[in-house]
Amino acid sequence: MQHRPKKRFGQNFLRDQQVVEQIIEAADLESTDNLLEIGPGLGALTDRLLPCVGQLHVMELDRGLAAALQARPEANLQVHMGDALRLDWGQLLVEPPYKLVANLPYNISSQILFKILDNRQLFSRLVLMFQQEVGDRLCAEPNSKQYGILSVLCQNYFDIRRVVRVPPGAFFPPPKVHSVVLCFDALDQPRVAVADEVFFRRVVKGAFGQRRKTLRNSLKGAGLAFEGLNEAMEGIGIDGGRRAETLTLEEFGALAEMLRCRLAEESC
Numbered sequence: 001m002q003h004r005p006k007k008r009f010g011q012n013f014l015r016d017q018q019v020v021e022q023i024i025e026a027a028d029l030e031s032t033d034n035l036l037e038i039g040p041g042l043g044a045l046t047d048r049l050l051p052c053v054g055q056l057h058v059m060e061l062d063r064g065l066a067a068a069l070q071a072r073p074e075a076n077l078q079v080h081m082g083d084a085l086r087l088d089w090g091q092l093l094v095e096p097p098y099k100l101v102a103n104l105p106y107n108i109s110s111q112i113l114f115k116i117l118d119n120r121q122l123f124s125r126l127v128l129m130f131q132q133e134v135g136d137r138l139c140a141e142p143n144s145k146q147y148g149i150l151s152v153l154c155q156n157y158f159d160i161r162r163v164v165r166v167p168p169g170a171f172f173p174p175p176k177v178h179s180v181v182l183c184f185d186a187l188d189q190p191r192v193a194v195a196d197e198v199f200f201r202r203v204v205k206g207a208f209g210q211r212r213k214t215l216r217n218s219l220k221g222a223g224l225a226f227e228g229l230n231e232a233m234e235g236i237g238i239d240g241g242r243r244a245e246t247l248t249l250e251e252f253g254a255l256a257e258m259l260r261c262r263l264a265e266e267s268c
Contacts, residue, residue, distance in 0.1 A: 192253030
């Protein structure tokens with residue numbers, strides 16, 4: 001198929017078959033698996049996935065590429081044309097668990113991750129391509145510059161490991177950055193129990209909102225402060241003078257629960 005890559009869609013098509021095979025191996029597919037692929041593009045992954053699984057759902061925004069996929073004869077292929085960020089995954093993916101395999105458009109990869117987190121009950125494993133920088137953030141540990149919002153939120157629900165680093169030449173057109181494939185295995189239970197996931201996410205985002213500021217000041221800037229905040233943090237063993245990147249998952253969990261309870265009291 002002749003197709004000119006569209007920059008506005010972040011189209012960099014995977015063409016390295018060795019990388020394709022490493023992705024397939026990491027997905028550990030079985031003939032009964034149900035699978036989702038986001039942004040199949042010219043079908044380098046789709047071609048290899050279809051013979052391996054029971055059902056393959058693909059989400060494609062580009063009308064021309066979606067039409068080509070819809071014209072394929074495979075009965076186990078279901079094409080959903082539209083923006084993956086706007087499609088209702090819960091209505092389309094009705095036979096979980098699914099595995100998700102994708103060469104994600106880099107311009108929306110972080111947004112897709114938040115969408116995955118919102119729908120994580122649908123998935124048992126993810127094998128995803130990211131820009132190297134984003135991959136480093138996802139795998140980062142506390143006390144590193146890469147450690148941030150995505151590190152905390154994704155590591156609370158998934159085991160994450162690197163599969164393979166991918167050079168620009170593996171794509172057409174070649175991007176200006178290196179890439180990495182990561183494998184996410186869903187945990188049976190979150191590493192840290194969260195009473196209110198929306199609030200937990202708000203706390204994590206607020207804490208990292210101004211990375212150079214102390215935790216107490218970042219929380220204040222995010223509207224999460226109250227009189228006695230320093231003492232309350234000390235009560236759970238967290239110094240308000242620390243920065244967000246030094247907190248472990250467990251500390252974020254304790255911080256969010258303390259803030260949730262105290263702010264609820266303040267509002268009464």
